Amino acid sequence: MVEQREHFVVRFAGEGGQGVVTAAEMLAQAASQVGYYIQTFATFPSQILGGPTWTQARVATARVFSPGDELDILVAFNKEAYDTHRSEVRNGGVIVFDSAQFTPENEAASIGLPFDELAKKTGNARAANMVVLGALTRLVNWEPGFMEQFIIKRFTRNRPDDESIIKANIEALHLGRKAAGDTELQVGQLAPPQKPEGIQVLMKGNEAISVGAMAAGMDFYVGYPISPATPILLFMERNLYGPGKYVYQSSSEIESINAILGAGYAGKKAMTATAGPGFSLMAEGLGLAWMAEIPLVVVDVQRGGPATGLPTKTEQSDLNLALHPAHGDVNLPVLAPGTVEECFWAAIRAVAWAERYQGPVIILSEMMLAERSENIPKPDLSKIKIENRLIYKGNGNSGNGASNVYLRYKENELQPMSIPGGPGAYVANGSEHDEFGDTTHRPHHHVRLTERRFGKLRLLESDNFERVNPNHNIAVVPWGGSKGPAWEAYGHLEKAKVPVSWFYTMELNPLPPKMLEELKKKDLVLVPELNYQGQFASYLRSLGVKAETINQYTGLPFQVKELVHRITEKVNAASKKKVTA
Amino acid sequence: MTNKNPEYDFKWCPGCGDFGVRRAIEWAFKDRAVKTQQSVENNVVVAGIGCSGNLVHLVEGPQPYGIHGIHGRTLPIAFGIKLGRPDLNVVVVAGDGDFLSIGAEHIGPQAQRNLNVTAVIMDNGVYGLTKGQSSPTTSFGTVTNSTPFGKIEGKVKAIEHFLALGVSFVGSGFSGKPRELANLITKAMEHPGFAIVQVQSPCVTYNDTYDYLKGDPKKGIAPALYDVPKNHDASDWDAAFKLARAPGVPIGIIYQAPGSVPMEKRIDEIKAKAKPQSPQELLDAYVIR
Incomplete structure (x- = not known):
């Protein structure tokens, strides 16, 4: 038989x-x-x-x-x-x-x-x-x-x-x-195939990000070759053509970030993709985009680090950098897709977020997603809500000599942005500035604008998260590509009646507030992730969650059986402690 | 800013060469507005870091757009603006430190692309804003606060450098003659391709070169500045290089490549070859059939 x-x-x-x-x-x-x-x-x-x-x-x-x-x-x-x-x-x-x-x-x-x-x-x-x-x-x-x-x-x-x-x-x-x-x-x-319902596409993560970004209206791409992000550059070099669309291979990642910064400032929906070493080089540019409030998207397809590290292996070790890529008070929005399908939707959301809050957004992908082929339901492009930044339509100075009319940095959250060539000339300034964009060092401006830059992040908060069996005292909360093996492991844990909840989101920053509230109530949150420091667990702890990492740093993804074993051990140990206490 | 902003915190020293450069740029923008019938808001000034970069905040009269970015990265930012918005006139303002030291790696690629922007470089041979360190154009042996025993390296020969990298328009100007400088900047902006105008813009506080540039008969100093000779053929690269190597500082157009094709034109040619697909068509190619 x-x-x-x-x-x-x-x-x-x-x-x-x-x-x-x-x-x-x-x-x-x-x-x-x-x-x-x-x-x-x-x-x-x-x-x-x-x-x-x-x-x-x-x-x-x-x-x-x-x-x-x-x-x-x-x-x-x-x-x-x-x-x-x-x-x-x-x-x-x-x-x-x-x-x-x-x-x-x-x-x-x-x-x-x-x-x-x-x-x-x-x-x-x-x-x-x-x-x-x-x-x-x-x-x-x-x-x-x-x-x-x-x-x-x-x-x-x-x-x-x-x-x-x-x-x-x-x-x-x-x-x-x-x-x-x-x-x-x-x-x-x-067993014979059970055809999935609806039309399916077979895609890799890098392809899903590329098509997703284009579907969201991204119209400007400058990138530099680096494993494992190069396929996104190649996709754009083949496909990003048509009226108002531009693609160029740059001479370095420093050039890439500053080019998309210039384009984002000039009204384009601009993006680049890179991996760890290139992402490190983009630090200063990302700080400027945050400071001067310029919409743009950077995709970091993570590989093993630091330095040249493991260029063709997988790791989730750039989270700290993605959240705080530059010097000074900076905290960037981060989307970390966990499947090929989520790569598509993360790209859509990243472009929308950049436009909505007028600032830089990071997509954290991973080598294992980038090169993975997966069949996914074909995304319905007609359901995508394309977001465009608010644009200033006032009189500005219109070249008539009356200046200081458009106040780019006046409101406490954000306001319509003027676009070069149109009314409302101003200086997008990387030095601390007042409402005009003029440089100033006075405390009240630095206080107000720092609060404005952080306050805008609220515009990105959502309820987009998964929760399964939410009432246990212990939860498993993977992120990014570790979602897949963790979700399979969770299936085994459920069957074995291990008392543990499941929470997941690709919106790492800002985290969906309701999810964060629920996690804060847990006795223990277990975070499967592929890095030594337990970066997401550490981030959750900084937000008041009792999080512990379940980590691994081999350059390869988690095995399901390993996760089942390690999560069960942690849950058992925690329950025992509770009983003895 | 046109209206004085009392909370704006930056000033140039009285006598700084950058005042003249600012005036020249304002005039060049005004001339362009008249000629092209486009608002001054069609111009974008991309500023580097240093005394010179602050020019972007100090423009008087009709205001251009501006972006005051990070040290050494004016060209990549200008590249992004011009690539995405070929309709805009983009002008870089930076100093010798920003452009020729930390930013030097970006000159070559833009020269090869023939990026159609104009870079106005205010050369004062010193890091002024950080109070007097040696810069790439400081001469060999000069004592500054960062070279207390004299500068170890020789001076970067900016004009020769630009010519060698293939910059298609190279001009040389002086801040003390703003009307002539405005005309030179106008020609640079009209040039279809990458234009650099290297401007002698003395720092009165840390490196006062007025005597050296203009000469002083009382002190027996002959002027280093002289007009580019009328018989100089600016379309001849070899002649331009020879002129750049001669003693003194020639003022005028050193080189202008004949038949210069700007980046945006080459991009249009590439775009004509591509058959763009809509996102829907691109997605359909992955459908499992």
């Missing part, structure tokens, strides 16, 4: 350039096309060619939130990959290896295939990936039609050689299937 499975996890591991990334992408596309849910995870070395690379794909009959802890199938393109990843294969899992490269010893549940040799038999050496996909889809008893349909769709490109490429790939698929079938190995029967 073959075990019925609701999901399976496959990892492709090898050398960069061997097709490791393409194989996972193809599997994601094929699976999502027939109605399975998919989530991938990718990690590469920071070099152009070669180096140990691996990708993971999880295919499921219902929505999944993490790339999966244990491997059902490991596809090892070389011996090093096998040695590194073997321990993560579950009992009953199967190893598919390239027998032209190596043969593992004492490995009963394994299938050796000469990937390239089999591909060459089809007359198309580039079909090696299809040999692999054939083998592994046979291991979960996928009907061959699924992959065949995918091959036909993928390679129908209106080119003369379409037909021969399709034929070779289908042949390669069956060669792989047959080789796997001959071994009679199985990792279970994957």
Whole structure:
């Protein structure tokens, strides 16, 4: 009796350039096309060619939130990959290896295939990936039609050689299937797909942020290449065209931030994207945007830090910097999406926030979201409420010599902004200023304007947060990309009747006030996060929440089982303490 | 500001060269308003940090827009304004410290882009606002409070530097002749591309160079300033470089690249090649079919 499975996890591991990334992408596309849910995870070395690379794909009959802890199938393109990843294969899992490269010893549940040799038999050496996909889809008893349909769709490109490429790939698929079938190995029967309702899109986090920002009306992008944010620059360089839209690759992140500052001041909805090192360089510019009240959006796709750190690994260690990127009294709004779908909506909200409160907004994304493919419901763009800053329409000085008419910094919260070329000339000033924008050092101005800058944050407060079983004394509150594994862990905790609540928001600053109020009442708030210092827990403590971090800093995301274990331990310890007290 | 603001806290020293530069910029804006029939509010002044940057607050008469940003970053801010709003006339005002020291990295990229802005650099050879430290244009061996035993480095030769980086309009002016300076700034603003006007604008407190520039027959000092010779061919880069290397300070247009194509024109050409898709079309490309 073959075990019925609701999901399976496959990892492709090898050398960069061997097709490791393409194989996972193809599997994601094929699976999502027939109605399975998919989530991938990718990690590469920071070099152009070669180096140990691996990708993971999880295919499921219902929505999944993490790339999966244990491997059902490991596809090892070389011996090093096998040695590194073997321990993560579950009992009953199967190893598919390239027998032209190596043969593992004492490995009963394994299938050796000469990937390239089999591909060459089809007359198309580039079909090696299809040999692999054939083998592994046979291991979960996928009907061959699924992959065949995918091959036909993928390679129908209106080119003369379409037909021969399709034929070779289908042949390669069956060669792989047959080789796997001959071994009679199985990792279970994957249940038939349950097609999600409504139209779905398959996107990566960086793509979701890019499309989201454009849908929100972002019309000015200047950026500098840096892993893992470069795909956003490339997207904009291909797509941000049309009347009034501008894109440019800058000469540094210092130039990027100051360019979008100039554009935001001049009336554009301006954005840049970067990662840790670039974000550090933007510090002074972000302080100016806060001081002079200039709308702009900076996306920080976090990677491992500090300094050059781990350019291609994932970490959530830029929160402190995002909240307080510059010297002086500065506290920036921060949105940290937790899924690919939230990346889209975070971009929409960030552009809206910048316009609404007339200042800089940070999106904290992460490498694991940026490079993750996930099927999500197609966002309905007609439901997006595009926000535009209030614009001054008075007489200003209109070049007639009467000045000091428009008072940019008069009100205690904010007021319509004048735009260069129109009425209301003023100086957007990074020195402390009075209502005109003129430099002043007098205490009453510094007091009033400091309070004005902080007061405006109230305009961003919302009720956008998740709460599940809110009445327990202990709550789990993850942030950003750790939401996924934490949410799966929470499912296990619920089943095990561990008394713990769930709260979550992508609006890290300002936090939804009602959520903060509820968290303040908890005896303990546990924060899963990927950094050493427990940055979000520390931030929550500063707001009066009894928060403790559950952290990890390997450069990889949390495993679900680890979170279940660590949260349960903390909850048990806290309950025991309560009883003895 | 046109109306005096009693709470405004900044003043230039009496006799500061920057007064003349301010007057020249006001005149250039007025001339431009008449010529283009556009309001002065079509101009944006991007100011650096230092005595010179305060010019943005001290403009009298019809007010341009202004942004008083951070040290050394006038060009990137101007780049953002001009890229996003090619309809605006953008003028950078900064000193030798801001522009040639901390901000020097930005000159090359803008020269290559041929960013269509005008930078008016007030060169006084000293950090004035921080009270008298050596700057990139302070001469070798000069004693200042940060170089008590004399400056260790040689002077940055600004005009040669700009020419070498490919700046398409390089002018040299003097704050003591504001009408001539206004005309030079007007020509720089009319130039379709990146224009830098390097202005000798003495600091009377820390580095008074009036005698050196204008000369003083009583003291037997010959003037360093002289008008660019009538027979100088400003479209000839080699001639411009030679002029820049000659002794003294020539006043006028040193170089103006013939056939200069500004950044915004090149961008229009690129835009004509692209086939823009709406956000809806971009999103549709990800639909699972």
